[in-house]
Structure formats: C-alpha cells, structure tokens
Amino acid sequence: MRARQFYISTLKEAPAEAEIISHQLMLRAGLIRRLAGGIYSWMPLGLRVLRKVEAIVRAEMNRAGAVELLLPAVQPAELWQESGRWEQYGPELLRFKDRHQRDFVVGPTHEEVITDIVRREIKSYRQLPRHFYQIQTKFRDEIRPRFGVMRGREFLMKDGYSFHADFADLVREYALMHATYTTIFTRLGLGFRAVAADTGSIGGSGSHEFHVLADSGEDAIAYCPDSDYAANVELAEALAPTQERQAATETLREVETPGKIKCQEVAELLGVGVTKLVKAIAIVREAAESPFALILLRGDHDLNEVKAQKIVGRFRFARDEEVVEALGCRPGYIGPIGTQVALFVDRSVAALSDFVCGANKAGYHLAGVNFGRDLAEPQHYFDLRNVVAGDPSPDGRGSLAICRGIEVGHIFQLRSKYSEALKCSFLSETGQPQVMEMGCYGIGVSRIVGAAIEQGNDGRGIVFPAAIAPFEIVVVPLGYGKSAAVREEAERVYGELAAAGYDVIIDDRDERPGVMFADWELIGVPHRVVIGERGLKQGTVEYQGRREQAATIVALAELAALIGQKLRP
C-alpha cells in the first residue's frame, strides 16, 4: 500500500469528547470518526485493524468446527414476543415500525433468530450437535454510550450458538469454546483472563467472561496470582475468617466522636485500626414484615449489593428519616446495640472482639463492644461484602488480587431458556421429542480494537500487537520527492517486502521526517524502515521497532534477513 493512495488522517489534538486514552488515540490516528452518540464510522485505517481481528476470530471458530452464517440485523417483533424478551428488554432494545405498522427491532443479539432457524431445520438427534456463528453489526441503545468503540451503541460482534442433544455435549462444546477463546485472545496478542461470571439476565448456569486487563476497564476482577482462579468481584466469595475470635478484654464504653462519620475518621480519632470498626448500613427490605434492617460490615469493607440481594431479598437503602425513626439517630452514628431491628452480619465481623460501632447517639461511638456480652451472638453470619486484595482465594491456593478488565468475550451455557420458549426440539434415539440444550458464545470484535489500544499505548501513540496492526511495516523515505536515490531504494525495498508477503506501506507523501515519524508512531505500526540519503551513502538503512528504544542501523543487504527475523521468527 502507498500512503498517498491510502488515506492517512491524523489529528494533533484529541477532540474534547474523548475521555479515555484508547478513544483519544483512535480519533487522533484516524481509525474512527464519530457520526452520532455511540455510533462510529470505521475509517480505512481502523477497518484494517477490525478486519484483522475478525479474521483471527473467524479462523479459530472455523478450526473449532463452528460454521459461519449471517443473520438479519432487522428482526420481527413476533420472535421477541415469543421468547418473552419484547417485554423483558427495556429501552435498550431499539424498536421501530415498518410502513405497514408492523413492529421490528434492530438486533442487539440473535438468540431468537438462530433458534427459529434451528427449530425449522433440525428434526433429529442425528443432526446434532450444531454450532453456527456470525460476525454481525449489533445495536443496543445504551443509556450512556461512552469510551468510543468500547461502549458504543452500534458495534461489531461475533456471536455463536450451539445446539445439543444433551447437557454433557453442551459442556463438551463449552470447554472447546473456552479453549478456542483462549487461543483467539492469545493470537490477538492481548493480556487477558478468563473469569467466572454471573449469568445475569440471559439466564443459564455456566458462564465465563474473557477480560482484557486494563486499569480503565469497567469491571473489577478478583483473581489469584498463584492459581487460575478469577471471578467477577460481584461473584467472588469472601471466605469466613479462619482465626477464632479473641476473648473480650475491654469493657463497653461510650466515646465522644463529634463530627466523625466515616470509619476512617473514627479510627484515626480513636487511634485504632479501621478493621476494629463495624459499620452499619441501614436498609429497607421490600417483602419483609419488619422491613428496616441493619447490615454489619467491617469498617474497611464495602457492601456487595448482589450478594446482599440474594441473602436479604430485594432492598433499598433507608432514607435518613427512616433511620431516625427506627434508631432515633441520624446516619453516621448508628449501630446494632440497643435496638431490636434485624441484623445481617458479615462473616468478617464475626471474628471481631473489642470492636467499635455507632452508639445510636449523635457524636458518640461505642468501644470495647463484644458479641455475646453487649449484644446477642447472631444466629448466622453471611458473605455480604466485596472481596478485597489480600483476601484468601476461594480455591484455597493463595490470596486474591484485584484488577480491572474490559469484557471482550463471554461464553454461557444457556441450557433450554430459548429452546423451550421457542419450542426448539428434536426427536431422540428413542423417538421422544426433546428440547435442545443451547450454548452461546460472544466476542466483542470492535471493542477488542479499543481494548488492545487501552492495553498498548505510550506517549507517542498506539502500540498495536503485531497481529492486528493496520500494517506490519512502514517504509519511510526521507526526501522522497527530492532524492532520486532515496526514492528508488525505498521503492525497491517496499516492492521486495510486499513481494515477500509482508503487509507493508510506503510513506510516499513527501512529508517532513518529523511529520512522518510522528504519524506512524501515533498509528502504531510495529516495524519501521527509514531510508535516507545519509545512510544510503554507507549502504545502510535504519530499522526501528515500535516498542524499541533505539533504532538499528542495518546494511541494505541484510535488511530482508532482519525483517524476517523480527516479523516471522
């Protein structure tokens, strides 16, 4: 490719709308341009990256035996009514009417369509298992699109659906997909982790998310550096402390803590560790006889609302007036002592003795508090908090660390949620009609581009993994217009590399050196060959890797060998 013929459109300054680095760089490098909120055009340069990601995904899916098809982006409402999602899905589902006033949706996902096809096509166990996938543009009318291509409304996704005669076969395919995804993300050159996930609204049981690790990720992941345990923080279990509670040594006493509301402040004032504090969170349970209750957590822990919901039922946080009514005290100094309200006590609180909690009296806390003496020993302890770094790993092999990730893949065992709703069944060996077992497997193709950049960038711009860079090599002639020697040699090198099968672009724009260097570093092409008159006089050119600090001077005759060694080792 030649730069003049191709389209290079870089920006010195990032448009103000871009918040995170990958979004800024994608705009600056001219990979994408915004058309509307959460809707982006893929410019030629960006499309090359997208296509490379797509090609790797497609190759590995095919290798795993899945078969590609292409389903309609526009789907009739009837199918969604049949599955029940017409009602379930909120405004995120983009609905519209055609000229005959019939309802349609722009597909955010394709379970209904594929299940409809399979129920029409597949009649016998002999035709199972099947795995169909597509790479399609989807639309989800996100409440708050942001981060460019990472949470856009329109996005490119690979979605695969497998159909099985029994659960064991689904589990087999699920394991195969787990392995296939691992291969895909490895080939893409991404740092990632497979994470046990909640199955969310899509239902079903087994589910893993694949996350690209990045500080800007929207999801918190708890993982164990010493094993392969990893889970969404929402899901990771906080184990009960192994240490026995120590015997009480202090007497219960009231301490003045005027104006100190936060646990950290109280701990500092009293000169104790924040782990000696117990915080009380006032909630109101929807379906309980006496709705008002307190959740007790250690001062340094945060409530996990997902876990709490499972234990106490649906709830909301109590309003200040409700707290005053129930405890006679405003939030900030509330505690479990001297009240009859229901208590839900976290496991880590169980191990505490001589702790500090609110006195239910403004400006005062209680210290030296002990279970069994100052308040009743709770009948149960629960896992109510988010895990924190250093907690023991639930698999018993070391301790947890927390990192953030960008979800780029998700695999589910759907079981029969859709096959049942849409009556997708087959005749078994014994001639009995049976509902199929389903799996579904997604990869956010366009999101991967953003995630890769989020993971690979420096002060100069994007540092693409070689597998998905828009070009593998750029040939930069210095003085292309002026020096015939440079031009001829650059063209010769370009021709040679192209003939050798490399994905190479020559910068024939005749720009100043600084402009070209800055552009290609911004764009993130992994390998650069600079050809200038100065070097040619010695019979040399310059090679520089995008990740390398310094350039290498190389004799013209040895360039091909060096490139071969760098790119196809």
Added chain:
RNA sequence: CGGGGCGUAGCGCAGCCCGGUAGCGCGCUUGGUUUGGGACCAAGAUGUCGGAGGUUCGAAUCCUCUCGCCCCGACCA
C-alpha cells in the same frame, strides 16, 4: 431518568460576567526559503457563534424553549 458541565472555523480554545456585529493556536490554500523528529517567512480562504423564540436601537454575550455532546449517579452486557 436524577445531578453537573459544555456547544464560537476541520481540531483545540479565548471572547459571554459588564450587549456595540468575532479572535488565537494547530490544520487548510498560494508563493518563497527549508528538509533525520510535528519547519520558517509572507499573503490568503474558512463562522447561519448548535437551533427557535424573546428583550433591546443593537445579542456570541441577557431571558425562555429546544437539540446535541461530555462527566457523575441510577440502570444495563
């Protein structure tokens, strides 16, 4: 949907408080000088000041409505 912020040239911004008909940097065009890290000099072009309505002799500036974008929260894969 709740809270906050911002819409002025392709991009980044100033001007708005205190009303007098729009400016800076980058980019773009032309000419010249330059040419191994985003050149310099000169001359240019580019604006329904997001839109509609109102107040006023006069509105980018004040008021009302509206549209769009961004951030935080709620919600969600």
